[in-house]
Amino acid sequence: MEFNKKKITITATVTLAAVFAMFAWQYLQQPGLPEGIASGNGRLEATEVDITTKFAGWLAEVRVKEGDNVEAGQVLAHMDVRELEAELRHALAQVKQAEKQRNAAKAVITQRKSEVVLAEKILTRSRELYENQNIPIEQLQRSETAVQTARATHAVSEAELAQAEAAIDAARARVESVRTRIDDCALKTPIAGRVLYRLAEAGEVLPAGGKVLTVLDLTDASMTIFLPTLQAGRLRIGDEARIVLDAIPEYTIPAIVSFVSPEAQFTPKEVETRTEREKLMFRVKVRIDPALLAKHSAIMKTGVPGVAYVRLGADVAWPESLQVRLPP
Numbered sequence: 001m002e003f004n005k006k007k008i009t010i011t012a013t014v015t016l017a018a019v020f021a022m023f024a025w026q027y028l029q030q031p032g033l034p035e036g037i038a039s040g041n042g043r044l045e046a047t048e049v050d051i052t053t054k055f056a057g058w059l060a061e062v063r064v065k066e067g068d069n070v071e072a073g074q075v076l077a078h079m080d081v082r083e084l085e086a087e088l089r090h091a092l093a094q095v096k097q098a099e100k101q102r103n104a105a106k107a108v109i110t111q112r113k114s115e116v117v118l119a120e121k122i123l124t125r126s127r128e129l130y131e132n133q134n135i136p137i138e139q140l141q142r143s144e145t146a147v148q149t150a151r152a153t154h155a156v157s158e159a160e161l162a163q164a165e166a167a168i169d170a171a172r173a174r175v176e177s178v179r180t181r182i183d184d185c186a187l188k189t190p191i192a193g194r195v196l197y198r199l200a201e202a203g204e205v206l207p208a209g210g211k212v213l214t215v216l217d218l219t220d221a222s223m224t225i226f227l228p229t230l231q232a233g234r235l236r237i238g239d240e241a242r243i244v245l246d247a248i249p250e251y252t253i254p255a256i257v258s259f260v261s262p263e264a265q266f267t268p269k270e271v272e273t274r275t276e277r278e279k280l281m282f283r284v285k286v287r288i289d290p291a292l293l294a295k296h297s298a299i300m301k302t303g304v305p306g307v308a309y310v311r312l313g314a315d316v317a318w319p320e321s322l323q324v325r326l327p328p
Contacts, residue, residue, distance in 0.1 A: 033309070033319075034316075034319050035316075036311060036312045036313050036316030037309055037310070037311060037312070037316065037318075037319070037322070038227055038231040038309070038310050038312055039225070039307050039308065039309045039310070040225025040226055040227055040284070040307070040308055041225065041305065041306075041307055042223040042224050042225045042286075042305070042306065042307075042308055043223065043224075043302075043303055043304065043305050043306070044221055044222075044223055044243075044245065044301070044302050044303065044304045044305075044306065045221065045222055045223065045224065045302055045303075046216050046217055046218065046220055046221045046222075046300075046302045047191075047216075047217040047220040048196060048214050048215070048216055048217070049189065049190060049191055049193070049214070049215045049216075049217065050211050050213075050214050051076055051077065051187050051188075051189060051211070051212050051213040051214070051215060052187075052209050052210060052211050052212065053079060053187065053206050053207070053208060053209065053210045053212065054181075054184045054185075054208065054209075055079070055181065055184065055185070055208050056205075056206065056207045056208045056210075057079045057080055057185070057205070057206065058079065058080040058203070058204075058205050058206075059077065059078075059079060059080075059200055059201070059202055059203065059204045059205070059206055059212065060078045060079060060080040060081075060202060061077060061078040061202050062076070062077045062198065062200070062201060062202055062212065062213070063075065063076055063077060063078075064076050064077075064195050064198070064213065065195065065198060066195050066196065066197060066198050067194065067195060068194070068195045069192075069193070069194050069195075069297070070189050070192065070193060070194070070195060070215060071189075071192050072189060072190060072191055072192045073188055073189070073190075074188060074189055075186045075187065075188050076187050076188065076189055076195075076212070076213055076215075077187040077200075077212050077213065078185060078186055078187070079185035079186075079187070079206075080185075081182050081185045084178055084181055084182045084185065085182065087178050088175065088178040088179065088182065091171060091174040091175040091178050092175055094167075094171040094174065095168060095171040095172055095175060097171075098164060098167040098168040098170075098171045099168055101164040101167065102161065102164035102165055102167075102168060104164075105157065105160045105161035105163075105164045106161060108157045108160070109154065109157040109158060109161055112150065112153050112154035112157045113154060115150045115153065115154070116147070116150040116151055116154050118150075119143070119146045119147040119149075119150040120147055120150075122143050122146065122147075123140075123143040123144055123146070123147045125143075126139060126140045126143035126144075127140060127143075187212055187213075189213075189215050191215060191217050192217075192218070192219070193215045193216045193217045193218050193219075194215065194216045194218055194297075194300075195213055195214070195215055195216075196214045196215065196216040196302075197213065197214040198212075198213055199211045199212055199213060199214065200212045200213075216302060218293055218294065218297040218300050219290035219293050219294055219297075220287075220290065220293075221287070221288045221293055221300060221302070222255075222258065222285050222286060222287040222288065223243055223255075223285070223286050223306065223308045224283060224284070224285050224286075225283075225284050225286065225308045225310075226281035226282065226283055226284070227281060227282055227284050227310075228280075228281055228282075229264065229280065229281075229282065231310075231312060232260055232261075232281075232282035232284060233282075234312040234313065235257050235260050235284060235310060235312065236257065237257055237258065237259070237260065238256055238257065239256065239257040239310060239311055239314075240254070240255075240256060240257075240310075240311055240318075241254075241255040241256055241257055241286040241308060241309060241310045241311070242254060242255065242308070242309040242310075242318070242322045242324070243255050243286060243288065243306055243307070243308050243309075244306055244307050244309070244322075245304050245305070245306035246304065246305045246306050247301075247304050247306075248299075248327070250325065251325050251326060251327055252321075252322055252323060252324055252325045252326075253288060253292075253324075253326065254288075254289065254292070254324045255286045255287055255288045255289070255308070256286070256287055256289070257284060257285070257286055257287075257310055258285050258286065258287035259283075259284065259285035259287075260282060260283075260284050260285075261282045261283035261284070263282075264280040264281065264282055265280065265281060265282070265283060284308075284310065286308040286310065292326075296326070296327060299327065309322055
């Protein structure tokens with residue numbers, strides 16, 4: 001009885017081994033890529049822009065959620081600006097005060113000019129009288145001193161006016177600075193795209209440079225692959241490429257080679273076999289046309305794995321399985 005059990009176990013093991021061998025043989029016999037076509041595995045990547053605070057403060061409002069589409073320049077969140085608004089009112093009051101001081105300085109200058117003119121006329125008259133020996137030398141000297149004093153007072157008034165003008169400029173600069181800080185508290189996105197992450201909520205106190213949101217640029221998507229020297233050396237920037245994503249294998253997305261690393265490097269650690277890891281490879285980036293991405297932005301997702309195919313020569317024809325097929 002034990003002999004029969006052992007026989008059945010051995011028979012089952014042999015059968016499983018045969019089935020495995022058959023599937024392995026079928027996999028190895030699958031038609032490979034035609035001559036002149038290279039491929040590599042990768043994930044769809046896109047530019048991510050972090051929306052951060054410029055100053056430390058309290059986050060008053062977040063206007064968008066993860067997955068929302070946003071336009072360039074759109075305000076996505078607001079920092080609390082009550083303290084800055086009070087500072088702005090104070091700065092505006094300083095501008096008004098400095099303007100009043102300037103106006104007062106101008107009025108004083110007008111008065112000092114009149115005093116100089118009057119003193120100069122008295123001096124002219126005193127000289128005539130002195131020449132005719134109608135007044136003593138002391139009176140002439142007093143007239144000359146009066147002119148010098150009036151001119152010095154006038155110069156002081158002009159200096160006070162310049163100081164008032166400088167105070168106005170400083171106060172206005174302060175106003176502009178506060179307004180700029182208030183404007184910076186409205187957190188805007190520099191690009192159009194989709195909100196990928198919402199990293200903070202209203203009510204949180206954030207440091208300078210604190211991340212609030214991450215926006216995904218839907219018009220800048222690419223896939224990075226690694227190719228050996230013989231293949232990477234035949235590539236040129238702008239060469240045609242194709243991308244097939246695992247999630248939608250029925251579609252073939254056109255792309256171009258946008259980058260080929262000038263230096264060889266090891267393949268990524270994700271490669272499973274040690275032999276493969278030890279091969280020096282070149283990093284190649286395949287980029288999708290921004291206009292095409294904009295048209296299909298609704299289905300654009302990053303992190304999706306797939307395969308990128310590149311032609312190693314302009315005369316190489318794409319096989320039927322890699323002809324462009326796009327979603328409607």
